[in-house]
Amino acid sequence: MDKSKVTPPDISVDKLVKGDRDEIARFVETYSARVYRLGMKILNNEQDAEDILQETFLKAIRGLPTFEGRSSLSTWLYRIATNEALMLLRKRHPETISIDAPTEDDDEDNEALEIVDWSHQPESELLEKETRQKIDSAASQLPLGLREVFMLREMEGLSVKETAEVLDVSESVVKTRLLRARMKLRRELTRYFVEKQKKEVADE
Amino acid sequence: MSEHTDCHDYCAMISEFIDGELSSELCTKLEEHLAGCTNCTVVLNTMKKTIDIYHESNEPAELPEGVKKRLYSSLSLADYIRK
Known part of the structure; x- marks a missing residue:
């Protein structure tokens, strides 16, 4: 069974928003390995993956008060991570970017x-x-x-x-x-x- | 429409079919086609296996110790590392 599909422990968004350090640590503990693996798979580079891991959590923790709960916490976090990955690629490896899915021709x-x-x-x-x-x-x-x-x-x-x-x-x-x-x-x-x-x- | 084009159209449904997300109407059409088309059946079988092999080869998410340490430090959570 794919471990990634195991339901993560319930994390209290209220506590996160209030800046509860224990809860923030639990949030980081729960999702950091998965965000790092996703970064590795998208960026194919350890340093880049580590950079977006840190940026993602810095932005997420800072942005928690604006989290509206319309999507799940993990979806919201992945969204920050994929945006960070994209920005990093644009900056460091513009030659590798073809955001649009390739055209039918190629x-x-x-x-x-x-x-x-x-x-x-x-x-x-x-x-x-x-x-x-x-x-x-x-x-x-x-x-x-x-x-x-x-x-x-x-x-x-x-x-x-x-x-x-x-x-x-x-x-x-x-x-x-x-x-x-x-x-x-x-x-x-x-x-x-x-x-x-x-x-x-x-x-x- | 040539038979070749038909097969490409059916192949385009296979991915959703595997995920169980194809509408019942298209499902029936595809199943009818598959019953008489060896090529599309091969595409279905090998695509299913491809996905299985990827899932099997998928490594668990792990955070290297150094990466974890630097992450927690950057978030001022270094005191949680040993907990």
């Missing part, structure tokens, strides 16, 4: 669907370390817009609605980006298994 989804059924392989092969590294690396190379959606949905377990709230986009944009991200990763794995099979045949 997407290979319109090409051959690469039909090879590798899904019936034994679990031991599907889950071996190399396969997991392959998918992790492919996910880290998704275009930013797809990567954010993919990580919030698949890693953090947010719903489509929550993901849309965090990123301030419509639910249909989330669904489209998620489809594209999943398609891209599926294609990468298909290529990987095809190559692997070719190599095994050649080695025989």
Whole structure:
């Protein structure tokens, strides 16, 4: 079971707003590791992830009095974190930014669907370390817009609605980006298994 | 509409289908198509597995000790680290 989906302990927003230090420490304890992991996955850089971790909590704690409770505390926090990540990317790595989901033209989804059924392989092969590294690396190379959606949905377990709230986009944009991200990763794995099979045949 | 285009249209529904978020009307249409289309069934099966593999490879969220220390210090919460 994905640990990220475990319901976090109830944190009292009232106490947070009043500046209760015990509650603020509990808030930081509950969410800091997840904000850091999200930062790592979006930014692919330890220093950048640490910087946005600190900025996110500084801004969140400062901004608590303006938290209106329209979204959950975690959704609100992820929203600050993804905005911080975006600002940091703009500042430090402007060359990596393509906020808009890539246009249809540069997407290979319109090409051959690469039909090879590798899904019936034994679990031991599907889950071996190399396969997991392959998918992790492919996910880290998704275009930013797809990567954010993919990580919030698949890693953090947010719903489509929550993901849309965090990123301030419509639910249909989330669904489209998620489809594209999943398609891209599926294609990468298909290529990987095809190559692997070719190599095994050649080695025989 | 060519068969190729049809398959692309159906493939575009697969992600929502997996999440159980496709409307019942489209669900039925897709299921009917899948029953007769091996290619789209392969896309469905491999996409499901792709998501499973990602979930399995997903590492737990952990905060390195040094990162935690610096975070708590920056928030003036250093006294909570050992609690």
